[in-house]
Amino acid sequence: MKMLHQVVDTVEGLEFLDKIAEPYAAIVHRVLKPQILRNVLSGTYVGHALHPLLTDLPIGAWTMATLLDGVGGESSEPAADLLVMAGIATAIPTAASGSNDWSDTQGKERRIGLLHALSNSTAVSLYTASLIARKKGNRRAGKVLGLAGFGVLMAGGYLGGHLSYSKGVNVNRTAWRDGPTDWQAVLAEAELREGDLRKVDLDGVSVVLYRDGGQIHALDSVCSHMGGPLEEGTVSDGCVTCPWHGSTFRLSDGGIVRGPASNPQPVYEARVIDGGIEVRRSTDS
Numbered sequence: 001m002k003m004l005h006q007v008v009d010t011v012e013g014l015e016f017l018d019k020i021a022e023p024y025a026a027i028v029h030r031v032l033k034p035q036i037l038r039n040v041l042s043g044t045y046v047g048h049a050l051h052p053l054l055t056d057l058p059i060g061a062w063t064m065a066t067l068l069d070g071v072g073g074e075s076s077e078p079a080a081d082l083l084v085m086a087g088i089a090t091a092i093p094t095a096a097s098g099s100n101d102w103s104d105t106q107g108k109e110r111r112i113g114l115l116h117a118l119s120n121s122t123a124v125s126l127y128t129a130s131l132i133a134r135k136k137g138n139r140r141a142g143k144v145l146g147l148a149g150f151g152v153l154m155a156g157g158y159l160g161g162h163l164s165y166s167k168g169v170n171v172n173r174t175a176w177r178d179g180p181t182d183w184q185a186v187l188a189e190a191e192l193r194e195g196d197l198r199k200v201d202l203d204g205v206s207v208v209l210y211r212d213g214g215q216i217h218a219l220d221s222v223c224s225h226m227g228g229p230l231e232e233g234t235v236s237d238g239c240v241t242c243p244w245h246g247s248t249f250r251l252s253d254g255g256i257v258r259g260p261a262s263n264p265q266p267v268y269e270a271r272v273i274d275g276g277i278e279v280r281r282s283t284d285s
Helices: 002-012 015-031 035-042 051-071 074-102 107-135 139-166
Strands: 184-188 197-202 205-212 215-220 234-236 239-241 248-250 256-258 267-273 276-281
Touching: 002 107, 002 139, 015 074, 015 107, 035 074, 035 256, 051 074, 051 139, 074 107, 074 139, 107 139, 184 197, 184 205, 197 276, 205 276
Parallel strands: none
Antiparallel strands: 184 276, 197 205, 205 215, 215 267, 234 239, 239 248, 248 256, 267 276
8 A cells, every 4th residue: 555655656746747738738628618518527517526427437347348258158258348348438428527627637636637547548448459359359369458458447546536535636625614604793894895806704714705786795715626716706797707717606606607616606695784794604505
């Protein structure tokens, strides 16, 4: 286990990988600029990141193909071939969603993510070669190539798990941020000007306020996607856009208008009492 951590630490320090990662990330951003693509691949319509869900499909298919190659008889060969094909087919949308998520990372996470993608791409190539060998009747070569692909796939899966569980990539940044349910005074009403985003402290949880006419909106100030500061964002058409990756939330209910965020922004209630603004966690959230 210690050796695996040492390998990962070494990869995280390989700064030359940035020269490969940065132009690739720029290409991904250009390709996925349309809002519908960004929302679909981010999991905005699903309610959480799409990539972890999709990874079960190729991993499951190729795992069962490896099992049938190892212990199945001749009668299981058509099923193993079908599973190899299914893995290749489902790897395409899985890679697309992963590239979308990865393009928003920086530094160490981006380097690990690049190696994760390269590992999985190698696995796809090996399984494709395995399928070709199977179709040509060279089953022994097909099994060997498939086993090699499975080994590379496991290595890539380890790196993906490291990104999710050790680095917290695409983890909801507001999951453990619960403000008080009792009203708390946070600011004098005169200090919140029309059209300004203002961050305030609510019992240790930062909240961003916005005055729109006679109404005061309040949201968690930490973007649920990767923790961007919403108080530094922009407001348009009743929505606030995170300055880091462009996630856009409705001020009225925290709902997502544009990804890459896949979790709505926590909403707070606000009121004016005796010239002061009071805020509490919404009882509906």
